[in-house]
Amino acid sequence: MQGLGPRILLVDDEPGVLEVCAESLADLAQTVSTARDGLQAMEHLREGSFDLVVSDLRMPGASGVDLLRTMNSSAPDTDLIVLTGYGTIESAVECVRLGAVNYLLKPFKVEDLRAAVIKAFTERSLRVRAGAGGLSRMLALSAALSARQEARALVKEFLAQVSQAFAPDGIAFFSHGSDRSDGQRHIFLGPYFRENPGVRTWFESLSAGLARKGRPMLFEEQLLRDAFAAQEARPPISALGAPLTFSEGSGAVVALRAAGSAPYGVEDLKLFTLFASHASVCFESTRACTRLKAVNEEIVFSLVHAVEAKDTYTRGHSERVSRYAVKLARHLKLPTREVDLARTAGMLHDIGKIGVPDNILNKAGPLDESELPVMRQHPAIARTILGKVESLGSVLPVVYHHHERFDGTGYPDGLAGESIPFLARLVSVVDGFEAMTSDRAYHRGRALETARDILRQGAGSQWDPVFVHSWLELLDKPSAA
Numbered sequence: 001m002q003g004l005g006p007r008i009l010l011v012d013d014e015p016g017v018l019e020v021c022a023e024s025l026a027d028l029a030q031t032v033s034t035a036r037d038g039l040q041a042m043e044h045l046r047e048g049s050f051d052l053v054v055s056d057l058r059m060p061g062a063s064g065v066d067l068l069r070t071m072n073s074s075a076p077d078t079d080l081i082v083l084t085g086y087g088t089i090e091s092a093v094e095c096v097r098l099g100a101v102n103y104l105l106k107p108f109k110v111e112d113l114r115a116a117v118i119k120a121f122t123e124r125s126l127r128v129r130a131g132a133g134g135l136s137r138m139l140a141l142s143a144a145l146s147a148r149q150e151a152r153a154l155v156k157e158f159l160a161q162v163s164q165a166f167a168p169d170g171i172a173f174f175s176h177g178s179d180r181s182d183g184q185r186h187i188f189l190g191p192y193f194r195e196n197p198g199v200r201t202w203f204e205s206l207s208a209g210l211a212r213k214g215r216p217m218l219f220e221e222q223l224l225r226d227a228f229a230a231q232e233a234r235p236p237i238s239a240l241g242a243p244l245t246f247s248e249g250s251g252a253v254v255a256l257r258a259a260g261s262a263p264y265g266v267e268d269l270k271l272f273t274l275f276a277s278h279a280s281v282c283f284e285s286t287r288a289c290t291r292l293k294a295v296n297e298e299i300v301f302s303l304v305h306a307v308e309a310k311d312t313y314t315r316g317h318s319e320r321v322s323r324y325a326v327k328l329a330r331h332l333k334l335p336t337r338e339v340d341l342a343r344t345a346g347m348l349h350d351i352g353k354i355g356v357p358d359n360i361l362n363k364a365g366p367l368d369e370s371e372l373p374v375m376r377q378h379p380a381i382a383r384t385i386l387g388k389v390e391s392l393g394s395v396l397p398v399v400y401h402h403h404e405r406f407d408g409t410g411y412p413d414g415l416a417g418e419s420i421p422f423l424a425r426l427v428s429v430v431d432g433f434e435a436m437t438s439d440r441a442y443h444r445g446r447a448l449e450t451a452r453d454i455l456r457q458g459a460g461s462q463w464d465p466v467f468v469h470s471w472l473e474l475l476d477k478p479s480a481a
Contacts, residue, residue, distance in 0.1 A: 006121055007048075010034045011041040011055035011067065012083065021054065024110045028117055038062025038070075045075050052120055054113075057084040057095065068098050079120050083108070151283070158253075158279045159189060166240065166264075166272065168255035172200070174207035175244075175251040192258055198231045203254050206241075211250040216242040216273040219256075221263060238263035242276035244283065253279070303385070304347055307354045317434060322346030324430035328467070329423075331474045338423065345398035345427050352382030352399075379403060379412045398423040402431060407461045425464040429455070429471050432463065448475070 008029045010021050018034045025032055033050070035041035039061045041053065053071065057064035064082055071078055082095045082103040096103060101123065102116050159171055170192035175185055186204060193200045210217065219239035228235040236256040244251035253276055257264060264272075304318045325346035329339045353361060356378055360371045367375055379400045386396045401415060401424035408416030420428075436451040446454075452472060459465040 006030060006051040006124075008032045008117070009041060009044055009050045009053045009055075011036075011038065011053060011059070011064070013037055013056060013059045017056070017083075020110065021113060024114060025054075025117055028114065028121070038064065038067040041067055042070055045071065045078070049075070050078050051124060052079045052081065052117065054081045054083065054117070057082050065095060065098070068095055068100060072099055079124060081116055081120060154282060155187070158275075158282075159187065162253065162255055162272075162275060163189070165275065166255045166268065167257075167261075169236070169258040169261060170199075170254075170256045172203050172207070172254040172256075173251070174204070174211065174253070176208055176211050176249055192236070192256065196234055198228065199234075199236065199256075202227060203239075203241075203256075207252045207254070210241050210252040210254075211243050211245075214243045214245065216240070216269055216276070218264060218266065218269045234258070237261060240264050240269055240272040242269075242273045244276055245280045303351050303354070307350055317438065318347050318350060320434050320438075321349060321427065321431050324434060324471075325423075325427050328426055328430055328471055328474060332426075332470055341394055341398065342423055342426060344392070345395045345402070345423055346430070348382070348386065348392070348395060349399050349402050349427055349431060350378065350382075351385055352378030352380065354385070355381035376403070376411050397421045398427055400424075402427045404428070405462050406464050410462075420464075426467050429463050429467045432458070433471065 006029045008025055008031070010018055010025075010032060011034075012018050012021070013036055015036075018036075022032045022034055029052075033044055035044055037059045038055070041055065042062065044050070045053075053067070055064045055067055062070075064080075064084075068080055068082075071080060080095070080100045082100050083106055084103055085106045101120050104112060104116055155173060159173060162168070162171055168190065170188070170190035172189075172193065173187040186207075188194075188200055217240075219236075219241065221237050224235040224237070224239065237259050239254055239256035241252060241254045244253060255264075255272065307318070322343050323346070325342040326339055329342040334342070356375055360367065360374055363371070379402070383396060383400045386392045386399060398421055400412065401421050404410040404413065404415045404420045404424060406417060406420070406425070408414055433451055433455065436446045436454060437448065438445045452475065455463065455468050455472060459468040
């Protein structure tokens with residue numbers, strides 16, 4: 001066999017046996033190494049990795065049983081075939097019980113040895129393939145869950161992934177405790193639960209204990225038959241149950257198969273437990289993000305109120321700009337994340353005014369040449385403030401650049417056209433509209449038609465014409481503003 005392939009280690013205290021075995025197996029492996037006893041074999045295993053060890057059972061120094069016990073701790077992924085004489089069959093059987101994949105009685109035919117080795121490699125390949133299948137399913141789960149930030153969507157996606165990976169006839173999701181941000185206590189999927197309410201009730205009563213004990217469970221056919229012996233319910237043939245753990249509350253997930261489907265096994269339970277553990281981490285992360293979002297909103301409102309305490313004429317301005325920004329973002333069918341950014345940026349766009357002197361901020365008239373540069377410092381002040389709040393980093397460019405003009409004559413950096421951040425151009429339009437239609441220290445709010453005309457005239461110079469057109473289009477709808 002050329003290139004990459006299986007690696008075999010032969011262990012026997014008879015040189016002639018080693019030579020015959022090595023020659024007969026050479027075409028089945030990438031490498032065939034030899035060792036004269038168990039101790040030398042252990043040295044080989046420490047120095048490199050092997051796919052298969054073929055070892056005599058009775059050898060001086062360390063026996064085949066000693067070698068197997070060492071392999072179980074230091075090389076658990078390596079398979080072992082035992083070679084033994086008639087007098088040690090019981091020991092060979094003990095080796096199989098400890099994990100050896102096969103044994104051959106001496107004297108044996110070369111054909112039998114080759115067949116045993118080929119069988120071991122075939123079974124190993126199937127195990128590796130099954131493991132890769134489990135890994136691919138875990139990767140699919142991870143990718144799917146990471147794309148969901150809202151709790152309900154996360155639960156829905158998790159159950160969809162369980163359905164795809166485990167082909168159940170029914171799935172149950174249980175959430176216990178005070179924190180149920182998924183919005184539902186119990187969820188049952190699949191016709192089996194509808195047709196067998198007794199089974200549904202049984203698993204529902206069991207779920208709290210499963211969650212509390214924190215141990216996964218394989219429900220085998222006999223256990224389920226006994227559990228439903230006194231009921232008319234059609235018992236499932238097997239089921240998997242695994243706990244879901246959160247910082248607040250707990251839960252469990254169950255997948256079952258009805259008669260006519262293949263029963264679940266231990267390997268299924270292992271993968272199912274990994275699914276549940278990974279989902280628990282994602283659920284907890286979502287809850288943490290929800291709590292962080294609530295804290296961020298408190299920070300935002302506190303900062304806005306601090307500004308409005310200084311500028312009595314613009315009280316409510318930030319809330320209105322935020323509301324308008326959300327309306328326009330939704331009208332443009334922007335993703336949810338962009339809508340949320342527009343909302344927060346609208347609230348915070350004037351946060352830098354907290355550093356502007358009160359006499360300038362509340363002046364009853366246009367600012368003069370000495371005052372205007374001071375007022376125009378508020379985007380830079382906002383950047384300094386928001387730059388210290390890591391969770392608001394994505395909002396910062398919108399707030400900093402919302403006074404740029406589409407023709408490049410704005411401030412603070414004189415950006416033009418599409419070099420101005422997308423949401424900054426959006427906020428600029430609704431900010432201008434709100435300022436025109438509200439009372440200020442130096443003017444009364446303009447009529448809606450007047451504001452429309454000013455926006456049309458400024459499209460392409462002060463504001464992005466696309467956003468102006470979309471906002472005017474939105475204003476034509478009832479209750480738009």
